[in-house]
Amino acid sequence: MTHGKTETLLPDPAGIARAASLLAEGQLVGLPTETVYGLAGDATSDMACARIFEAKGRPRFNPLIVHLPGVEAVERIARMNAAALALASAFWPGPLTLVLPLREGHGLSPLVTAGLDTVAIRLPAHPVMRAVLATFGGPVAAPSANPSGRISPSTAGHVLAGLDGRIAAVLDGGACEVGLESTILAPAETGTRLLREGGLPREAIEALTGPLILDTTPGKVQAPGQLSSHYAPRTPVVLGSALDDPGTIRLGFGPGPADLTLSEGGDLVEAAANLFSALHKADDLATARKAHAIHVAPIPDHGLGRAINDRLARAAAPR
Structure with missing residues (x-):
């Protein structure tokens, strides 16, 4: 409609x-x-x-x-x-x-x-x-x-x-x-x-x-957000990779070189608030630069980091 x-x-x-x-x-x-x-x-x-x-x-x-x-x-x-x-x-x-x-x-x-x-x-x-x-x-x-x-x-x-x-x-x-x-x-x-x-x-x-x-990935979907491939940009997302590939968009966390960052200070609350906005920006930048992937820096797997990593894993899942 x-x-x-x-x-x-x-x-x-x-x-x-x-x-x-x-x-x-x-x-x-x-x-x-x-x-x-x-x-x-x-x-x-x-x-x-x-x-x-x-x-x-x-x-x-x-x-x-x-x-x-x-x-x-x-x-x-x-x-x-x-x-x-x-x-x-x-x-x-x-x-x-x-x-x-x-x-x-x-x-x-x-x-x-x-x-x-x-x-x-x-x-x-x-x-x-x-x-x-x-x-x-x-x-x-x-x-x-x-x-x-x-x-x-x-x-x-x-x-x-x-x-x-x-x-x-x-x-x-x-x-x-x-x-x-x-x-x-x-x-x-x-x-x-x-x-x-x-x-x-x-x-x-x-x-x-x-x-x-x-029970986050059951055999039968019991709640929203449990599909294995979800939250995905148009550009493939690669997790935990080196951020020095010139053909990629580098999405960082904490200090260090990056095209965009979830939180320069390594703050998980800030990173959570910025996650989807940063993925939107990274996807647009990848399209503009004809980049073949979005590389994402590792995120600590505690507190809100668990939810961030869950979304990133689903964004990176095969489609």
């Missing part, structure tokens, strides 16, 4: 009201969150959800995350056990998604859950997204606002670069503060499974839950 030129909305009361009105009409709107921009549609509308898959070119077996304003709204569509409630109390609103059992009469489109008996839910912290949710008054499905498998968007410009003309509007809330998608957990009384590394570091979660059960 095409819309001509996608409308750009300001993060003011008029822009928020316009975004909510478009959602109520079954249209799609790129919305800012603290993680990445989401491609938002009415989660109760089959047509709106189908438009999300169409606009992104997303596989139908890949479930969508539902965004809600508060725990009371969550409990109307899903069952929360003690472990889920503890996680919600500690980390919501924020960059955490919980995969929870659906309630009878949940009202969501079956396209949201991809045929599963669970639903992925998040309470975003971004004030603009929260204002749209409050104005719209219903559950919003919002995967990352980019063509499926490509680099996730951390600015409104990134959304337009991938989806201009394919969605009704994008609400420009500035650059995303976290810059990585949410961490996804499946909480149970017998233990909590980690389904996707993300913007909430594992260490912070395990301080509450104890050791997590790692």
